[in-house]
Amino acid sequence: MEMDAQEKLLAAGTRLFAQKGFAAVSIRELSQAAETNSSLISYYFGGKEGLYAAVLEKQFASVDSVIASVRERHLSPVERIEAYAQGVLTAHTQNPYIIRFLYSEFANPTPAFEAIQKEVRKIYEFLHQTINEGITRGQFRADLNPAHAVLAIAGMMNFYFISRPLRRYFLPAEGEHDAQYFEDALKIYLNGVTKHGD
Template sequence: MEKDNKEKLIEAGEKLFAQKGLTGVSIRELSQAAGTNSALISYYFGGKEGLYSTILETQFLPMVMMLDSMAELKASPKEKIISYAKCVARIHRKSPFLTKFLMGELTNPSRFFEIIVRKYIERVYRFLTETLKEGIERGEFRPDIDVNAASLTLAGMMNFYFIARPISRHFAPGGPEQDDSYVEQAVEIFLNGVMPYAGK
């Protein structure tokens, strides 16, 4: 089925905003890339910033869906950590521009960082810290770990791999199999660090 003009503008915006950021893209560029009239940007989104915010929400929404689905799981903290890592990998594979939007907003934040991006990052962070606290309470994880530092470590391990993928694929080639192998090993390394030492 042929895409409508709104879909075309979102698709064009994803590519252009991911490459150049909000300020680096003109309305003319967006309409030309989408093959639509520039007036439709205002009609559908209220302007260029409205299109950008719509795309940001679309990029980060899978994170919330992931957390909502895991909240329904009757799983141990360890199992939740493993599920989180696998879900992050799936999200990155399905959303190839997510890393660029994430890095762009972290290094050169637009006014939408506080409105949109931060709330999603905070939800992930809250999920991880609460899961680690639960693991400590249940004796699955070491009582001396810093849950804040551990949460940032895990999020970094999972996301940096995909952020660095354009470079790392030259010395660690491979497709989804390589990604899955990385996730499996990274989670194992993380869990070995937070689980109680043998004999203690």
């Protein structure tokens, strides 16, 4: 462990802002969770908003590295879709709170939104280009609308994590089927977009 007050505040902020949203968390609650003093939030981060910005920045830095590692490899369209799915799984597994922040910013943008938008756009363009290439190469159905095909795969992959808290209430003791879901969803998707009668 060995965390100083600044690190403990960042950790507490990540958890609490993700769980309850920015407005619902007070600096008193934050400082108690971090076992430190509320005045240190201003000292280190310039206030509650500054702490929130620091939390977001750290979250999305890790996303960026995942994207970059996928982009630089030379892969076929199908392999790229698979790499995207694996990247989503990796990102959400490494960082279970990121989907909350992403959605919070969708719904109610803060100044940090611009940076997030840039990340999302990179992913969108990567997928869009992948679909187009798959069509051009004759591997994907020619009647595919690329923008819609992108939304379809992104929805299949991200909704799994979005719906996680709710699923825990009514699905039989979901162990950790994450990898299996991604495999199954990929099969449905690739089967749905590729040409048949091969």
